[in-house]
Amino acid sequence: MSGQYASPSQPCRRIATCSAMTWEGRSMDESITVRPAFPGEVGTIASMWREASSWLRSQGSDQWQYPPDLEKISRDVRRGTAYIAHRRKAYLGTITLDDFADPEFWSDADSPRDALYGHRIIVLPSAQGFHVGSALLDWASKRARAAGKSWLRVDAWKTNEELGRYYERLDFDFVRRVDLPHRRSGALYQRSSDTMTNQGPKVVHLEMPQHDINGNPSTEGAWGHTSPA
Numbered sequence: 001m002s003g004q005y006a007s008p009s010q011p012c013r014r015i016a017t018c019s020a021m022t023w024e025g026r027s028m029d030e031s032i033t034v035r036p037a038f039p040g041e042v043g044t045i046a047s048m049w050r051e052a053s054s055w056l057r058s059q060g061s062d063q064w065q066y067p068p069d070l071e072k073i074s075r076d077v078r079r080g081t082a083y084i085a086h087r088r089k090a091y092l093g094t095i096t097l098d099d100f101a102d103p104e105f106w107s108d109a110d111s112p113r114d115a116l117y118g119h120r121i122i123v124l125p126s127a128q129g130f131h132v133g134s135a136l137l138d139w140a141s142k143r144a145r146a147a148g149k150s151w152l153r154v155d156a157w158k159t160n161e162e163l164g165r166y167y168e169r170l171d172f173d174f175v176r177r178v179d180l181p182h183r184r185s186g187a188l189y190q191r192s193s194d195t196m197t198n199q200g201p202k203v204v205h206l207e208m209p210q211h212d213i214n215g216n217p218s219t220e221g222a223w224g225h226t227s228p229a
C-alpha cells in the first residue's frame with residue numbers, strides 16, 4: 001500500500017500525516033533540516049520510495065514501478081550516506097549522496113572520483129512544488145565542493161523527459177545517455193560543485209542529531225559511519 005510507514009514506536013499509514021505537523025500550509029521561509037537517516041528510518045525511506053512510485057505512476061511514468069530495495073537502503077543508512085530532509089516534524093524527502101560512480105554509467109574519461117553522486121532523490125508529493133529538491137541539490141553541491149570534488153552527478157530514468165528538463169533547469173548539463181538493456185536509468189547529468197541555484201529553502205545540516213522527528217533515539221540499532229563505497 002502506498003505510504004506505509006513504520007515508526008519504531010507507532011505505525012502510521014502516510015508519512016506526511018504521521019507527525020504532529022505537516023508540510024502543507026507552512027511558510028517556505030523557514031529552513032529545512034538535512035541529516036543522516038537513523039537505522040529506524042529505513043522503512044521511512046522505503047515508504048518515501050513507494051509514495052514517489054505512486055506519484056510517478058499517476059503522472060503516466062514507468063519510473064520506479066517496483067518495490068524499494070530494502071537491502072540497498074539499509075546499506076546506505078549504515079554507511080551514513082542516506083539523508084533525510086524534514087522541517088520540524090514533517091518529513092519532506094530523502095537523498096543518498098556518496099562517491100560511488102556506477103561503472104556501467106561513468107567511465108575513466110569522466111574522472112569518476114572527482115564527483116559526488118546523488119541517488120534515490122525524493123521529495124514527497126505533499127512537499128513538491130516548493131523547490132525542496134533544488135535545496136537538496138544545492139546542499140549536495142556544497143558537500144561535493146567541501147569534499148574537494150569538481151562535480152555533482154546524477155543518473156536519471158531515461159524515459160522521464162520531465163525529470164531531464166528539471167535537472168537542466170537546475171543548471172545540470174546533459175552528459176550522455178547510456179543504453180543498457182538491463183538498466184532503465186542512464187540519462188547522465190552533472191553540474192559543477194560550485195553551482196547553486198538558491199531557489200529552495202535554506203538547509204540546516206545536522207551531522208548526528210540525538211533524536212528523529214518523533215523523538216526516537218538515534219542510537220538504536222547499528223548506527224555508525226563507514227567510508228562510502
Ligand SMILES: CC(C)(COP(=O)(O)OP(=O)(O)OC[C@H]1O[C@@H](n2cnc3c(N)ncnc32)[C@H](O)[C@@H]1OP(=O)(O)O)[C@@H](O)C(=O)NCCC(=O)NCCS
Pocket residue numbers: 052056059061063120121122123124127128129130131132133134154155156157160162163166
Ligand atoms: C524530482 C523531484 C525530487 C523534484 O521535486 P521538487 O523539488 O519538489 O520539484 P518542484 O515540484 O519544485 O518542481 C518540479 C517541476 O517539474 C515538474 N515535473 C513534472 N513531472 C516531473 C518529474 N517526473 N520529475 C520532476 N519534475 C517534474 C513539476 O510539475 C514542477 O513543475 P512546475 O515548476 O512548473 O510546477 C520530485 O519530483 C520527485 O521526488 N520525483 C520522483 C522521484 C524522482 O524522479 N527522483 C529523481 C531521481 S533521479
